[in-house]
Each structure stands twice: as C-alpha cells, then as structure tokens.
Amino acid sequence: MSSVTLFGLCGAALVGLGLFGLIVQPGVLRKILAFNLLGSGVLLLFGVIARRGAAAGIGSDPVPQALIITALVVAFAATVLAVALLRRLVQETGRDSLDTDG
Amino acid sequence: MTLALNVFTIVAVVLGLVFFLAGTVGLLRFPDTLTRLHALTKADNLGLGLVVLGLLPQVAWPFGGLKLIALWLLALLAGATVGPLLGHAVWTHARGREPPP
Amino acid sequence: MSLALAADAGLALLILGLAVWTTIARTAFGAVIGFMAYGFLVALVWVRLAAVDVALTEAALGSGLTGVLLLGAAARLPRDAAAARPGWGLRLAAGVVSAAVAAGLAAVVLLLPVPGPTLAPVATATLPTLGLGNPVTGVLIAYRAIDTLLESVVLVLALIGLWSLARDEDWGGRPDALRAANPGAALVLLAQVLPPLGLLVGVHLFWTGAIAPGGAFQGGTVLAAMWVLTLVAGLTRPPRVGGRGVRLLLVAGPALFLAIGVAGFWLGGAFLAYPAADAKPLILAIEAALTLSIAVALGLLLAGPPGARE
Numbered sequence: 001m002s003s004v005t006l007f008g009l010c011g012a013a014l015v016g017l018g019l020f021g022l023i024v025q026p027g028v029l030r031k032i033l034a035f036n037l038l039g040s041g042v043l044l045l046f047g048v049i050a051r052r053g054a055a056a057g058i059g060s061d062p063v064p065q066a067l068i069i070t071a072l073v074v075a076f077a078a079t080v081l082a083v084a085l086l087r088r089l090v091q092e093t094g095r096d097s098l099d100t101d102g
Numbered sequence: 103m104t105l106a107l108n109v110f111t112i113v114a115v116v117l118g119l120v121f122f123l124a125g126t127v128g129l130l131r132f133p134d135t136l137t138r139l140h141a142l143t144k145a146d147n148l149g150l151g152l153v154v155l156g157l158l159p160q161v162a163w164p165f166g167g168l169k170l171i172a173l174w175l176l177a178l179l180a181g182a183t184v185g186p187l188l189g190h191a192v193w194t195h196a197r198g199r200e201p202p203p
Numbered sequence: 204m205s206l207a208l209a210a211d212a213g214l215a216l217l218i219l220g221l222a223v224w225t226t227i228a229r230t231a232f233g234a235v236i237g238f239m240a241y242g243f244l245v246a247l248v249w250v251r252l253a254a255v256d257v258a259l260t261e262a263a264l265g266s267g268l269t270g271v272l273l274l275g276a277a278a279r280l281p282r283d284a285a286a287a288r289p290g291w292g293l294r295l296a297a298g299v300v301s302a303a304v305a306a307g308l309a310a311v312v313l314l315l316p317v318p319g320p321t322l323a324p325v326a327t328a329t330l331p332t333l334g335l336g337n338p339v340t341g342v343l344i345a346y347r348a349i350d351t352l353l354e355s356v357v358l359v360l361a362l363i364g365l366w367s368l369a370r371d372e373d374w375g376g377r378p379d380a381l382r383a384a385n386p387g388a389a390l391v392l393l394a395q396v397l398p399p400l401g402l403l404v405g406v407h408l409f410w411t412g413a414i415a416p417g418g419a420f421q422g423g424t425v426l427a428a429m430w431v432l433t434l435v436a437g438l439t440r441p442p443r444v445g446g447r448g449v450r451l452l453l454v455a456g457p458a459l460f461l462a463i464g465v466a467g468f469w470l471g472g473a474f475l476a477y478p479a480a481d482a483k484p485l486i487l488a489i490e491a492a493l494t495l496s497i498a499v500a501l502g503l504l505l506a507g508p509p510g511a512r513e
Contacts, residue, residue, distance in 0.1 A: 025288075
C-alpha cells in the first residue's frame with residue numbers, strides 16, 4: 001500500500017467519524033466541530049485524487065488543489081456563521097443544544 | 103570536513119530529540135500545570151534550539167540558515183508569551199482572584 | 204515497509220486519534236484543542252501530498268483562525284447546559300451508518316482508476332504567457348478565475364450574514380467581543396513584537412504566490428491573524444460596521460477582480476480573459492486588492508457581530 005492510499009483511507013475514516021459526531025453529540029459546538037472533521041475528510045479524499053493526478057512536472061493536479069483552497073475559505077465562512085448562530089441561541093435560550101423538550 | 107559537519111548534525115539533533123523526549127515525559131508525568139509547563143517550554147527552547155543548530159550546516163547559507171534561526175526565535179517568542187498567560191490563568195483559577203502585579 | 208510509509212502511517216494514526224478525541228472529549232474546550240492540533244497535523248499531510256499551497260491555507264485558516272473562533276465560542280458556552288446524550292439505540296444506529304459510509308468511501312479509494320485522471324497539462328498550458336510559475340495560483344486567478352471571484356464575494360456575503368445577527372440596538376457599533384478583559388503584559392508585548400514580522404510574512408506570501416507556494420488567501424490570512432492579535436490585546440479597536448472606509452476595503456478586491464474581468468470582453472475577447480501583453484501586472488493588481496480585502500473580511504468575521512461585550 002502506498003502513502004497516498006493510506007491518506008485516502010484516513011480521509012474515509014474521518015468522514016465516518018465526523019458523521020457519527022454530527023448525529024450523536026447533542027451540543028451545537030460539538031456538532032460544528034464534527035461537521036468540520038467531516039469536511040476535512042472529504043477534502044483529504046480530494047487531495048488524494050489531486051496527488052494521483054500528478055502530471056506535467058507538478059506533484060499534484062493544481063485544479064483540485066485550487067478547489068480545496070476555495071473550500072477551506074468557504075468552510076471558515078460557514079463556521080463563523082454557525083458559531084454566531086450558536087451565540088445568539090445561547091443569548092436567547094441560555095442553552096447550547098437544539099433539544100426542544102429538554 | 104563534510105564528515106565532521108555530518109557528525110555534528112547527528113549529535114546536535116539527537117541531543118535535541120532527547121530534550122523533546124524528556125519534555126514529553128515531563129508533560130505526561132509531572133503533577134501540576136506549572137511544572138508541566140516548565141517541561142514543555144524546556145523542550146521547545148533547548149530541544150528545538152539544538153535541532154536548529156544541528157541542521158544549520160546542512161542548509162544553504164545565508165537564507166536557509168536565517169530562516170531556521172527565525173523559526174527558533176519565533177518558537178521562543180511563542181513559548182515566552184504562552185508561559186505567563188497559562189501561569190496567570192492557573193493562579194487565578196486556583197485562588198479565585200487576580201494575582202498581584 | 205519503507206521509512207517514509209512508516210512515518211506517514213504514524214501521521215495518519217495521530218490524526219485519527221485526534222479526530223476520535225475531538226468527537227468524544229468530555230468538554231467542548233478539550234474538543235476544540237484537539238481539533239486545532241488535528242488541523243496542524245493535517246497541514247503536514249498536505250505537504251506529504253505535494254500540495255504546499257493547501258498546507259499553508261490549512262495551517263493558517265483551517266487550524267489557526269478557525270481555532271481562535273472555536274476557542275472563543277467554547278469559552279462563552281454556559282457551563283451547566285450539557286444536554287442529555289442520545290440513547291444506546293441511536294448511537295449504535297449512527298455508528299453503523301457512519302461505518303457504512305466510511306467503508307464505502309474506503310472502497311472507492313481502493314478502486315480509483317490507474318492512472319488517475321488529471322487536468323494539470325491543460326491548466327498549466329497558459330502559465331508562461333501569464334508570467335506565472337505557481338500552477339495553483341494560475342488555476343485560481345486564470346483557469347478557474349470565476350470560482351475565485353465568486354469565493355471572494357462569499358466572504359463579503361458571510362460578513363453581511365454575520366452582521367445581520369446583531370441585536371437591533373447594537374447595529375452600527377464596534378464588534379468588540381474579541382478584546383481580552385485583562386490581556387496581561389506578555390500578550391501585549393507579543394502583539395507589539397509579532398505584527399511587523401507577520402506583516403512581512405503576509406506580504407511575502409502574497410508576492411511569492413506568483414512563482415512559489417503562497418498567494419492572496421494565505422497572505423491575507425496571515426495579515427488578518429496579525430490584526431486579530433492586536434485586537435485581542437486591545438492595542439487596536441475594530442472599526443464601526445457602518446463606516447464607509449471599512450466597507451470600501453471589503454469590496455475593493457472583488458470589485459477590481461470583476462472590473463478587470465468585464466474589461467476582458469474588450470481586451471482579451473472573453474469575460475475574465477487577460478490581454479497577453481499586460482497579464483502579469485493585471486494579475487498582481489487583482490491579487491494585491493484581493494489580499495487586502497480578504498485580510499479585512501477574515502478579521503471582521505473573527506471579530507463577530509457588532510454589539511456590547513458579552
């Protein structure tokens with residue numbers, strides 16, 4: 001097995017872990033963290049595909065690389081919005097979970 | 103000459119790694135936050151310093167070497183900042199009030 | 204098993220361990236610390252995957268700035284508000300579903316076509332005429348310029364969304380939530396010593412992006428981090444969100460990008476086409492304006508909505 005395949009499998013496991021945390025963790029901040037893990041796993045898979053597309057004297061296909069950089073910036077913007085919504089939730093209800101009955 | 107430099111690199115880097123190992127053991131084994139902080143900063147300051155020193159003969163001079171030295175100085179700066187901040191936090195947390203200036 | 208593969212396997216194990224810790228840690232604060240460490244190690248993976256531009260972005264933005272944001276959020280959570288965890292049945296079902304998804308993706312990884320498809324030759328064909336040496340910058344600014352243009356707009360939209368979460372009575376004020384109540388002498392010293400150096404690194408990353416790893420996003424992130432450091436230490440204050448200057452800075456990058464893109468209809472024959480003779484200066488102008496706008500947008504995104512300190 002090569003390092004590239006290894007990191008690909010690592011990315012697949014990260015997606016699974018992130019999905020699990022997203023479903024199971026009750027706190028909103030924990031859900032945001034889990035979603036970031038999930039996204040990071042997807043990007044790692046994409047990076048593996050970029051590495052496999054090495055050609056023309058470049059170690060990694062630049063098109064997926066550019067998309068990953070774009071994705072990282074957009075993920076940061078989305079996380080900022082999610083955290084701001086969480087703060088408003090805490091301000092309004094005093095709680096940090098989405099349970100309506102608790 | 104090259105042989106001597108290579109031996110110097112190996113000795114210095116290994117010595118630096120020993121400091122990192124000792125620092126990590128201290129981080130895991132020391133009883134409270136302040137002593138653990140001591141172990142960690144010791145590893146960063148001396149361990150990284152020795153690793154950088156050992157790598158200096160192996161990189162292009164001047165820019166490669168200057169970059170390595172800048173890296174070490176930045177790590178020193180970060181450690182010197184985090185130490186007092188954490189110490190302050192520990193003091194405040196333990197006593198429930200601000201430390202004297 | 205070669206030495207490199209063994210090191211990579213160790214790196215992958217560390218990452219998975221930190222991801223597990225982030226998922227199951229007892230406190231939100233501990234989970235955030237785990238996530239930050241995870242981000243820095245993922246940056247190492249990007250280097251191993253020959254994607255140094257991505258590694259720089261991951262370390263600066265994905266781990267650094269995101270970490271600051273999440274740490275701030277974790278510190279402000281109510282202490283006794285931990286909701287009940289779901290029962291064993293749901294956890295088991297979630298585990299089965301997640302494992303199935305992961306197994307499916309793993310199978311895809313193992314069954315990827317050999318050799319992998321690539322766009323590298325197409326994407327880099329025009330690099331010499333543009334005067335660029337970094338293929339990733341070439342894709343960002345020329346081959347897929349429309350993506351980058353829209354992305355720079357996304358940052359502005361995110362900021363509008365963030366500001367619209369302010370309470371009515373706080374509108375127009377300064378986003379002051381970042382300032383530490385008692386920064387302490389050490390932090391103030393750091394905020395005085397580091398920014399000149401960080402400024403240099405940020406500008407260098409932008410400038411070198413044309414020929415080596417770096418670019419507007421990495422440089423802008425470092426600049427934003429330096430600004431945020433002075434905000435936390437209380438050395439500078441964030442601008443009022445209603446101010447005209449800050450709004451001009453925010454839209455300068457996307458606006459210049461769009462203007463040069465529209466001018467491409469006359470100069471290059473298509474939207475976002477560069478005239479062959481002046482491609483390099485035009486690209487540098489776009490990148491410079493983008494770096495500035497990205498730095499301001501990221502800093503303000505971290506500063507949060509305008510309002511009184513919590």
